[in-house]
Amino acid sequence: MAFESLIIPFLMFLSKATTEELCPLRRSIDVLEGEYFFLCFPGSIRDNLRSKTYTVTWFKENEGKINLIQETHRLVLNGRFLEFWPAELSDLGNYTYILSNGTYNVTSQKWSLNVLKRSKDSCFNTNHLSRQVKAAGRSYTLKCNAVPHNKNVTITWYKNCNIYNSTKEEELHFPSLTIEDSGNYTCDVSISHAGKAFNATSTIELMVKDDAAEVVKLEIIEPGEIYVETQIGKEVILNCTVFLGYSNAAKPTYLLHWIDNSLNSCSENTKKEQSICEKEYNFDSGNKKYASKLLWIKTVKEEDLNCNYTCLLKTTNKPQLKIFKLKKGNPPDLHPHVFTTGIIMAVFFTLVPVLLVVLSVIFRVDLVLFYRDITGKDDTIGDGKEYDAFVSYLKDSISTNVEERKFALEILPRTLEDHFGYKLCIFERDVSPGGAVVDDVQSFIDKSRRLIIILSRNYISDRAMYELETGLHKALVERKIKIILIEYMLISDYNVLPKSLELLPSRRVVKWKEDKSLPSNSRFWKNLRYLMPVKASKSNIRSHNNSESYLRRRNSSDNCVLGV
Missing domain, CATH: 2.60.40.10 (Immunoglobulins)
Structure with a gap:
C-alpha cells in the first residue's frame, strides 16, 4: 500500500518532460475571454496505472471558496481534460484536480487561471x-x-x-x-x-x-525659426536638441554649438559673472539618444527681442541651423506694476512698505489665486486640450503602495475635480483596457495641459518611467506641456530617475505632508492650484449661476408687480 501511494507522484514527475507542452504545469495561465481553452494532467499517469480504476475530479477555488466543477454545455470533462467552450471572465480562479482509486488520492499543484478581456481596437491583447x-x-x-x-x-x-x-x-x-x-x-x-x-x-x-550599427542621419529637432515667449527682466533657456540615433548604435561624430564667440560654459562661477552662457547634456528617451545644447540668458533685455540666436550642427553631411527669436509673452496673472505701485505709494507711510513686501513674498500664491478668483480668468478656453492634467503614478501591484493608489485615485480627483472643477485623466480610471498602452499614454498626454507625476520610493516601474520620460521629452524638447511633481514620499535613490529631471524648476515640486495637507485650503492644494492651468473654480461658477438666478427671479417679480 505504501509503495502504491508513492508511485503516482513519481510517475507524474517522469511524465512531465513528455507532456509539458500539451499539459503545461505553469502556476499562472492567461487566456482571452471568448476563446476555447483546456486544462489537463499528464496522460501517462493514467496509462501507467491501468491495473486500478482511477477517477478524476476537478475543483475551482475563488474568493476562498472551493467548489466541485460540474459538467455543463460549456465546461466539458473529457477524461484528463477540462475544456472551456469558451472561457468567460467568470472562470477566473485557481483550479486543482484529485486523482483517486477509492483508497488513495493525489492532488496536483494549482493552476491560477486569469481570464483577460478582448481588445476592441486590435486582434490581440497586449497583455496576452x-x-x-x-x-x-x-x-x-x-x-x-x-x-x-x-x-x-x-x-x-x-x-x-x-x-x-x-x-x-x-x-x-x-x-x-x-x-x-x-x-x-x-x-x-x-x-x-x-x-x-x-x-x-x-x-x-x-x-x-541588426547586429551591425544602424546608419542614422543626425538632425536638429524642429529646424527653422522658433519663437520663444518671455518677459523683460526674466531669465530664459533656449534648448537646441539633436537626434543622435538609437541606443545600440555607436556614438556619432558631431559638433553642436551656439554661434557666439563670447560664450563660455555655464559653470557656477560664470553664471554669476556673465549674463549669457551655454551648457550641453545628453539624455535617452526610450531607445533613442539625444543631445541638447542650452543657451542660458540670465536677464532678458529689450534689445534681446531683436536678436537671432542660432544653433549650428556640424556633421559629415550638410550643416544644419536652428534659429531662436524672443518675443513678449502674455503678462503673468499678477502684473509686476501692481507691486511696484503699491511700494511707491507705501514709501510715504511709515512701515507700510516693509509690510507690503513681506506679505507679497509670503502670500504670493494666495494673492495670485485671489486675483484669478475675482477676475474669473480662464486660459483653457479654445486651446484644444481635453484634460487639465494627466496623472502618472505607480500602477504595479506592490503591497506598500496602497496609500499612494488611494491618493491618486481618490484624494487627488476628489479635491481637484469635485471641489475646484478641474478635469483629470487617470489612466487606470479613465482609459478603457485593451488598447495599445504606449499609444494611449502618448495620446492622453498630448490632450492634457499639465502632467502631474506622483513621485514616491515605489515609483520606479516600466509604465511609470515611460510616462515620466515622455512628459520630460514633451516639456524640455517639444515645449508642449508643463510638468508638476508631487513628492508623495521621500525618495531614497534619485539615481534611477532621468538626469533631465534636474532641469525642471524647483518651484514646480509640491510636497505632500499627509494629514496636514488633506484640507482643501491647505498650502499643498494652494501650491498645486497655482501650478495648474488658470481656470474658474466650481465655487465661483456656482456663485455666478446663483447671481444670475437671483436676477432672473427679481426681474420676474418686478414684471408681476407691474402687471406685465
Missing part, C-alpha cells in the same frame, strides 16, 4: 503575447501555441492584424530574418464543437535586430 528577440540574417520558426489537443483545426496567421500570406500550417518559417520581419504575429485556430465554431489565438511579438 510573448516576445522573441532574434538577430537578422538567421533562420527562425514561429510556432502557434494555441493548437489544442484536437488536431482537426484550421489555422490562419496574421501580422499586425493583417492576414499573412496563405499558409495554414502550425509553424511559420523564416529562412533569413530581416528587420522588416519584425511585428506582432497572431495565429487564429478555428475549432468546431457541438455544431458551433470556436477560436483560440496566440500572439508573438517578433523583434529582429
Whole structure:
C-alpha cells in the first residue's frame, strides 16, 4: 500500500518532460475571454496505472471558496481534460484536480487561471503575447501555441492584424530574418464543437535586430525659426536638441554649438559673472539618444527681442541651423506694476512698505489665486486640450503602495475635480483596457495641459518611467506641456530617475505632508492650484449661476408687480 501511494507522484514527475507542452504545469495561465481553452494532467499517469480504476475530479477555488466543477454545455470533462467552450471572465480562479482509486488520492499543484478581456481596437491583447528577440540574417520558426489537443483545426496567421500570406500550417518559417520581419504575429485556430465554431489565438511579438550599427542621419529637432515667449527682466533657456540615433548604435561624430564667440560654459562661477552662457547634456528617451545644447540668458533685455540666436550642427553631411527669436509673452496673472505701485505709494507711510513686501513674498500664491478668483480668468478656453492634467503614478501591484493608489485615485480627483472643477485623466480610471498602452499614454498626454507625476520610493516601474520620460521629452524638447511633481514620499535613490529631471524648476515640486495637507485650503492644494492651468473654480461658477438666478427671479417679480 505504501509503495502504491508513492508511485503516482513519481510517475507524474517522469511524465512531465513528455507532456509539458500539451499539459503545461505553469502556476499562472492567461487566456482571452471568448476563446476555447483546456486544462489537463499528464496522460501517462493514467496509462501507467491501468491495473486500478482511477477517477478524476476537478475543483475551482475563488474568493476562498472551493467548489466541485460540474459538467455543463460549456465546461466539458473529457477524461484528463477540462475544456472551456469558451472561457468567460467568470472562470477566473485557481483550479486543482484529485486523482483517486477509492483508497488513495493525489492532488496536483494549482493552476491560477486569469481570464483577460478582448481588445476592441486590435486582434490581440497586449497583455496576452510573448516576445522573441532574434538577430537578422538567421533562420527562425514561429510556432502557434494555441493548437489544442484536437488536431482537426484550421489555422490562419496574421501580422499586425493583417492576414499573412496563405499558409495554414502550425509553424511559420523564416529562412533569413530581416528587420522588416519584425511585428506582432497572431495565429487564429478555428475549432468546431457541438455544431458551433470556436477560436483560440496566440500572439508573438517578433523583434529582429541588426547586429551591425544602424546608419542614422543626425538632425536638429524642429529646424527653422522658433519663437520663444518671455518677459523683460526674466531669465530664459533656449534648448537646441539633436537626434543622435538609437541606443545600440555607436556614438556619432558631431559638433553642436551656439554661434557666439563670447560664450563660455555655464559653470557656477560664470553664471554669476556673465549674463549669457551655454551648457550641453545628453539624455535617452526610450531607445533613442539625444543631445541638447542650452543657451542660458540670465536677464532678458529689450534689445534681446531683436536678436537671432542660432544653433549650428556640424556633421559629415550638410550643416544644419536652428534659429531662436524672443518675443513678449502674455503678462503673468499678477502684473509686476501692481507691486511696484503699491511700494511707491507705501514709501510715504511709515512701515507700510516693509509690510507690503513681506506679505507679497509670503502670500504670493494666495494673492495670485485671489486675483484669478475675482477676475474669473480662464486660459483653457479654445486651446484644444481635453484634460487639465494627466496623472502618472505607480500602477504595479506592490503591497506598500496602497496609500499612494488611494491618493491618486481618490484624494487627488476628489479635491481637484469635485471641489475646484478641474478635469483629470487617470489612466487606470479613465482609459478603457485593451488598447495599445504606449499609444494611449502618448495620446492622453498630448490632450492634457499639465502632467502631474506622483513621485514616491515605489515609483520606479516600466509604465511609470515611460510616462515620466515622455512628459520630460514633451516639456524640455517639444515645449508642449508643463510638468508638476508631487513628492508623495521621500525618495531614497534619485539615481534611477532621468538626469533631465534636474532641469525642471524647483518651484514646480509640491510636497505632500499627509494629514496636514488633506484640507482643501491647505498650502499643498494652494501650491498645486497655482501650478495648474488658470481656470474658474466650481465655487465661483456656482456663485455666478446663483447671481444670475437671483436676477432672473427679481426681474420676474418686478414684471408681476407691474402687471406685465
